[in-house]
Amino acid sequence: MRRGMVIDLEKCIGCRSCVVACKQHNAQPAGTWWNRVVTPGSEFHAVPPVKGREYFLPVHCQHCQNAPCEKVCPVDATYRHTDGSILVDFERCIGCRYCMAACPYGVRQFNWEDPQKSMQDYGYLPGYTFGYPQDYRLNGRLVYTPVRPKGVVEKCNFCVHYLAQGLEPACVRGCPGKARFVGDLDDPDSEVSKMIRDKNGFTLLPEKGTKPSVYYLPPKRKEV
Amino acid sequence: MSKKTALIITGFLMMAGFAAWVYQFKEGLVLTNLRNSYTWGLYVSGLAFFVGNAAGGLVLSSLIYLFGVENLKPFAKIGALTALVNVTAAMVSIIPDIGQPLRLYNIFIHPKLTSPLVWDVAVLNLYAALSLTYLYILMLPDLKGRLQWLAIKVDNPKEFSQKLAKRLAPFSLVAAVGIHVITAWIFATQGAREWWHSAALAPDFVAAAMASGTALVLAVSVLTYGLKEQYRQAYRTMSIIIAVSLFVHLFLMYNDYFIHAWYGAPEAMETLSITFHEYLGTHAFEVLAPLAAVILLLNEKVRNNAAAMIGSCCLLIAGILAHRFLLMPGAFGKIALTISPLGLQDVEWPVPIASGRYSHVLDTFVTEWHYFPSAVELAIFTGVVAFAGFLIILAIDWLPIVNPEES
Ligand code: SF4
Ligand code: SF4
Numbered sequence: 001m002r003r004g005m006v007i008d009l010e011k012c013i014g015c016r017s018c019v020v021a022c023k024q025h026n027a028q029p030a031g032t033w034w035n036r037v038v039t040p041g042s043e044f045h046a047v048p049p050v051k052g053r054e055y056f057l058p059v060h061c062q063h064c065q066n067a068p069c070e071k072v073c074p075v076d077a078t079y080r081h082t083d084g085s086i087l088v089d090f091e092r093c094i095g096c097r098y099c100m101a102a103c104p105y106g107v108r109q110f111n112w113e114d115p116q117k118s119m120q121d122y123g124y125l126p127g128y129t130f131g132y133p134q135d136y137r138l139n140g141r142l143v144y145t146p147v148r149p150k151g152v153v154e155k156c157n158f159c160v161h162y163l164a165q166g167l168e169p170a171c172v173r174g175c176p177g178k179a180r181f182v183g184d185l186d187d188p189d190s191e192v193s194k195m196i197r198d199k200n201g202f203t204l205l206p207e208k209g210t211k212p213s214v215y216y217l218p219p220k221r222k223e224v
Numbered sequence: 225m226s227k228k229t230a231l232i233i234t235g236f237l238m239m240a241g242f243a244a245w246v247y248q249f250k251e252g253l254v255l256t257n258l259r260n261s262y263t264w265g266l267y268v269s270g271l272a273f274f275v276g277n278a279a280g281g282l283v284l285s286s287l288i289y290l291f292g293v294e295n296l297k298p299f300a301k302i303g304a305l306t307a308l309v310n311v312t313a314a315m316v317s318i319i320p321d322i323g324q325p326l327r328l329y330n331i332f333i334h335p336k337l338t339s340p341l342v343w344d345v346a347v348l349n350l351y352a353a354l355s356l357t358y359l360y361i362l363m364l365p366d367l368k369g370r371l372q373w374l375a376i377k378v379d380n381p382k383e384f385s386q387k388l389a390k391r392l393a394p395f396s397l398v399a400a401v402g403i404h405v406i407t408a409w410i411f412a413t414q415g416a417r418e419w420w421h422s423a424a425l426a427p428d429f430v431a432a433a434m435a436s437g438t439a440l441v442l443a444v445s446v447l448t449y450g451l452k453e454q455y456r457q458a459y460r461t462m463s464i465i466i467a468v469s470l471f472v473h474l475f476l477m478y479n480d481y482f483i484h485a486w487y488g489a490p491e492a493m494e495t496l497s498i499t500f501h502e503y504l505g506t507h508a509f510e511v512l513a514p515l516a517a518v519i520l521l522l523n524e525k526v527r528n529n530a531a532a533m534i535g536s537c538c539l540l541i542a543g544i545l546a547h548r549f550l551l552m553p554g555a556f557g558k559i560a561l562t563i564s565p566l567g568l569q570d571v572e573w574p575v576p577i578a579s580g581r582y583s584h585v586l587d588t589f590v591t592e593w594h595y596f597p598s599a600v601e602l603a604i605f606t607g608v609v610a611f612a613g614f615l616i617i618l619a620i621d622w623l624p625i626v627n628p629e630e631s
Contacts, residue, residue: 031578031579031580032580036578038589040568040575041571049568050567050568055565059561068414068415071336071339072338072341073336073339074339075335092327094322094325095322095327098339100260101414103416104415106561106575106577110253110263111323112258112581113251114252118581121582122582150252150323151324205561218566
């Protein structure tokens with residue numbers, strides 16, 4: 001079993017709903033974004049870099065098979081789950097940020113200060129909280145917590161706390177374009193494997209040899 | 225400046241650095257000028273810097289005991305001392321970079337063996353232990369009077385000390401090379417950062433370390449022993465070691481740049497342009513300062529003047545510090561996820577990263593950051609430098625580091 005994702009760029013309308021769903025569901029502190037959607041080549045989002053030519057690219061942890069972040073973590077806080085996804089143990093991480101130097105995708109986020117404080121800087125209402133309200137432990141390891149400690153690293157956890165309830169990740173459920181699919185990349189007959197085969201699925205930065213578990217399907221036509 | 229004043233000044237800077245660290249511990253690393261796209265700065269450069277300065281000692285000692293360069297003998301203890309102090313400073317300097325320092329014990333109870341950081345912790349500790357043992361063995365014959373209680377009982381301390389030092393030398397040499405290679409591997413293994421991902425980095429670390437480490441030993445030696453005739457030859461030997469190491473370092477560095485510049489791949493060019501454009505002043509300093517220093521040190525007239533010699537050594541060490549600082553901009557100044565957008569010609573586009581920090585003027589997602597350490601980072605780093613200085617002065621004052629009959 002290798003849990004992976006396919007994102008169909010043909011279907012992505014660049015609405016950033018997945019970004020917001022991800023941020024809200026996972027109680028991400030102010031300034032922290034596990035997921036981002038960009039307009040490649042353009043200075044502004046949703047503005048075509050060349051008239052009439054644009055597409056949108058969602059980027060989050062690629063759950064690499066050869067994950068440098070996993071290999072560099074000195075304390076095994078970043079580790080691989082049995083389904084191949086890469087998780088961070090909020091209780092184990094010492095905050096050395098080696099994994100952030102190691103990850104080529106820029107998806108890892110550090111808690112530079114106490115999240116309660118940064119919420120104030122951002123002007124959230126006092127006492128306002130959001131997101132999945134409970135800690136989630138996987139074999140005893142804290143892989144999701146709504147209240148982040150200061151000084152630890154976090155990133156997309158493939159919504160492992162929802163998987164336990166049989167739910168798809170928040171970004172998949174929140175996508176109005178139905179551009180995101182999750183499935184088993186090891187199974188050649190899975191929907192995701194078929195899509196990758198039939199529609200020329202590609203990965204980001206293949207030259208880095210990280211072997212991502214997130215595939216993209218190229219857009220045929222670009223949104224205007 | 226008397227020893228006392230020096231101790232007071234370094235002691236004060238040390239306390240100031242410690243206070244800055246306590247403040248940072250309370251507030252978080254938000255007090256640094258780092259951010260999600262630029263995660264390592266002066267503290268990690270400091271690790272590389274201090275590890276480098278630790279080289280001189282045991283390389284020197286192994287030259288004496290493995291290659292029989294007898295005239296360096298009086299300085300073996302200074303070598304071992306600077307090695308011990310700097311490797312300790314290296315470990316101290318990395319603690320402020322840790323977001324959750326109270327969890328550091330996890331490295332010992334859950335070490336991940338694929339992590340170069342784990343290897344580095346192991347080899348730095350090993351090197352510290354070796355340097356300490358070495359220093360102790362060399363001091364043994366002189367542990368008399370009020371230091372008597374420190375000495376282990378042996379029949380002929382002088383002979384025992386010489387024999388054991390000789391036995392330890394090969395291990396020291398391996399460990400000395402090991403700390404630089406493994407520290408370099410922390411960076412060089414990272415394929416995400418073109419600036420580091422080079423086979424030249426580890427040998428270059430060794431070369432730069434031999435230059436700065438030996439310069440430190442030379443400076444402390446001149447400071448303690450002065451310029452007496454019987455040491456002239458040894459100072460000349462050290463100056464030559466420094467010069468040769470520096471030339472090897474410059475060769476390895478420019479060899480790497482040249483190969484990338486010739487091929488001209490856009491990602492390599494962008495990385496190079498950070499150093500040669502944005503940080504040109506610092507780059508000029510990292511090359512010209514040490515070059516000037518070795519030209520001075522190779523000059524007999526300069527070697528007749530203690531202040532000029534010490535100044536040259538400091539200039540060289542400062543240049544190597546600039547070199548260590550420049551480890552970071554080339555690595556983090558360029559966004560690793562830079563793509564060629566589909567359907568666009570000749571466009572290289574960095575995918576912005578959430579900065580993770582609030583600022584009313586800056587964007588939430590960023591691609592550029594001109595890093596310069598914050599006041600807290602500078603205070604802490606200065607504190608660690610002062611800590612190293614403090615320990616060296618204290619040890620020279622208290623322990624038989626300087627041979628009384630020779631000084
Ligand atoms: S995308 Fe980055 S954080 Fe995610 S698995 Fe790959 S290297 Fe690790
Ligand atoms: S910051 Fe945390 S997760 Fe990342 S490498 Fe260090 S200990 Fe591991």
